[in-house]
Amino acid sequence: KQEVTQIPAALSVPEGENLVLNCSFTDSAIYNLQWFRQDPGKGLTSLLLIQSSQREQTSGRLNASLDKSSGRSTLYIAASQPGDSATYLCAVRYSGAGSYQLTFGKGTKLSVIP
Amino acid sequence: GAGVSQSPSNKVTEKGKDVELRCDPISGHTALYWYRQSLGQGLEFLIYFQGNSAPDKSGLPSDRFSAERTGGSVSTLTIQRTQQEDSAVYLCASSFNGYEQYFGPGTRLTVT
Numbered sequence: 054k055q056e057v058t059q060i061p062a063a064l065s066v067p068e069g070e071n072l073v074l075n076c077s078f079t080d081s082a083i084y085n086l087q088w089f090r091q092d093p094g095k096g097l098t099s100l101l102l103i104q105s106s107q108r109e110q111t112s113g114r115l116n117a118s119l120d121k122s123s124g125r126s127t128l129y130i131a132a133s134q135p136g137d138s139a140t141y142l143c144a145v146r147y148s149g150a151g152s153y154q155l156t157f158g159k160g161t162k163l164s165v166i167p
Numbered sequence: 168g169a170g171v172s173q174s175p176s177n178k179v180t181e182k183g184k185d186v187e188l189r190c191d192p193i194s195g196h197t198a199l200y201w202y203r204q205s206l207g208q209g210l211e212f213l214i215y216f217q218g219n220s221a222p223d224k225s226g227l228p229s230d231r232f233s234a235e236r237t238g239g240s241v242s243t244l245t246i247q248r249t250q251q252e253d254s255a256v257y258l259c260a261s262s263f264n265g266y267e268q269y270f271g272p273g274t275r276l277t278v279t
Contacts, residue, residue: 087267087268095273096258096270096271096272097258097260097270098270099267099268099269099270102266102267146265153198153200153265154202154212154215154223155210155268156212157202157209157210157211158209160209
């Protein structure tokens, strides 16, 4: 069974700190990996998508990396702000015929303290 | 442009009743997905539509769940004879040819 794991489940940091969220997956045969943000009671907002052939993607203060061989991805958030407080979800689309859906981790709940 | 929209945003129903949840994907997106987010369970895939191909129903938890997509656009997820364990947030997503998925705000279903 393909699994996606996110550690830690929750993280609290003071405003201004740089931080790293971790995601690991059991099968390296992936098509792409997406990082999402979810605010309480809301849907998912796509932050970054990394194709299997890519090593990293950047958007503003966010940088996501992908290491297929070790089955890991990280989301780096620079100079954190209280508005970054949310749950961050990692999702993998695996390769192979018929594999279109995303397999999600259970998320890391981030709190940025002013 | 308009994103993925879902209706209703909240639905409370009595056990045993049928419910219909609606999803309007982003215009031009060929693929549509339904997921369920239950407390403590994370996000689970339910069903996938791509163009005119037969849908992938492999994630539907029971035969009480069904979905259709009319005209390659709007989709309806139907749950018959609802049970309390069906209580969850139902999320719809769309993408262009299986690329990056964009999610709607979800429908929160509560079965009493």
